[in-house]
Amino acid sequence: MGEPVTWTATDAAAHLHAPTAGDDKYSRGVVGVQTGSAQYPGAAVLGVEAAWRTGIGMVRYLGAAREPVMARRPETVTADGRVQAWLMGSGMDAAALPPAVADDLRAALAGTLPAVVDAGALELAVGAAAPVVVTPHAREHDVLRKALGLEPAGAGRVAAAHETAAALGGAVLLKGAETIVTTPSGWTARVDAGTPWLATAGTGDVLGGVLGAVVAGAQARAEAEGETLGADDLGPLAATAAWVHGRAGVIAALRAGAGMPGPITALDVALALPEAVAAASRH
Ligand SMILES: NC(=O)C1=CN([C@@H]2O[C@H](COP(=O)(O)OP(=O)(O)OC[C@H]3O[C@@H](n4cnc5c(N)ncnc54)[C@H](OP(=O)(O)O)[C@@H]3O)[C@@H](O)[C@H]2O)[C@@H](O)CC1
Ligand SMILES: Nc1ncnc2c1ncn2[C@@H]1O[C@H](COP(=O)(O)OP(=O)(O)O)[C@@H](O)[C@H]1O
Numbered sequence: 001m002g003e004p005v006t007w008t009a010t011d012a013a014a015h016l017h018a019p020t021a022g023d024d025k026y027s028r029g030v031v032g033v034q035t036g037s038a039q040y041p042g043a044a045v046l047g048v049e050a051a052w053r054t055g056i057g058m059v060r061y062l063g064a065a066r067e068p069v070m071a072r073r074p075e076t077v078t079a080d081g082r083v084q085a086w087l088m089g090s091g092m093d094a095a096a097l098p099p100a101v102a103d104d105l106r107a108a109l110a111g112t113l114p115a116v117v118d119a120g121a122l123e124l125a126v127g128a129a130a131p132v133v134v135t136p137h138a139r140e141h142d143v144l145r146k147a148l149g150l151e152p153a154g155a156g157r158v159a160a161a162h163e164t165a166a167a168l169g170g171a172v173l174l175k176g177a178e179t180i181v182t183t184p185s186g187w188t189a190r191v192d193a194g195t196p197w198l199a200t201a202g203t204g205d206v207l208g209g210v211l212g213a214v215v216a217g218a219q220a221r222a223e224a225e226g227e228t229l230g231a232d233d234l235g236p237l238a239a240t241a242a243w244v245h246g247r248a249g250v251i252a253a254l255r256a257g258a259g260m261p262g263p264i265t266a267l268d269v270a271l272a273l274p275e276a277v278a279a280a281s282r283h
Pocket of ligand 1: 039040041042043044089090091092093119120137138139140201202203204205
């Protein structure tokens with residue numbers, strides 16, 4: 001494992017791309033979203049909102065929470081079709097995945113398109129053919145490690161996250177006050193751009209949407225060059241998403257407290273994403 005880099009605004013800016021005159025909605029990337037459930041419809045709304053507000057050509061929502069998603073974001077497309085990356089698992093309970101949903105997730109993970117795998121889909125990432133980036137919090141990390149035959153992580157978060165990435169053959173974004181991102185080859189970053197006000201329900205679902213949009217955009221650019229993303233490419237993209245999410249949390253908290261950090265909701269974070277993206281682009 002290499003020495004962890006500290007991810008900065010300049011690093012994030014290098015992985016965020018404003019549209020140009022030559023772009024159209026497809027060239028900017030389409031993210032296919034399989035999130036939410038009857039139990040957790042809100043997670044789907046939050047991830048879709050976040051993907052749109054990070055900047056993306058199209059969000060294709062194919063999960064079980066179409067009604068609330070469309071009520072909030074009518075620009076979302078619910079028809080099946082081509083995508084450049086998948087976002088899956090937020091707002092799903094692994095123990096209660098309907099068989100048809102599990103089949104759809106497995107089919108996506110058996111393909112070649114990059115996938116952002118969160119919450120209820122994490123264990124399905126084990127053995128995936130697709131390049132994956134998983135986004136566990138501490139407890140989900142231990143559940144994933146168990147599925148990989150590893151012991152609980154303990155205190156050494158960086159080493160443990162890398163061990164998980166190597167065993168999985170995928171990138172790992174380990175959430176917490178400090179976010180760790182690491183890839184199978186050993187590339188590792190620390191991202192500490194946020195605020196403890198982010199410790200509120202649904203902010204992880206927002207992060208999933210940010211990362212889905214960033215990965216779909218990068219895959220669209222790779223495809224235009226006749227290339228495709230691999231698991232190691234997903235590390236810097238994940239660190240960028242964590243930076244943007246953290247900065248959006250700070251912007252939202254300062255807005256909520258009229259200049260001093262104040263309490264925020266996950267939707268506040270999603271609404272602050274355009275300013276966070278613009279803040280990175282200034283570097
Ligand atoms: N509006 C919506 O639709 C929302 C939907 N959501 C969706 O809900 C689903 C379940 O997600 P969840 O992570 O909240 O798992 P849940 O089964 O409640 O917790 C089980 C136990 O895990 C632990 N634990 C939890 N967090 C931890 C952490 N950060 N770091 C360490 N440990 C942590 C804690 O155990 P303890 O530490 O208390 O023993 C807790 O009792 C998932 O699909 C998600 O996307 C949420 O995003 C919220 C908004
Ligand atoms: N104390 C903290 N300081 C900074 N960021 C935090 C803190 N606690 C949590 N976060 C961030 O908030 C988000 C929480 O995600 P997650 O645990 O998945 O919550 P949820 O499942 O409710 O969406 C992550 O991006 C995490 O890094």
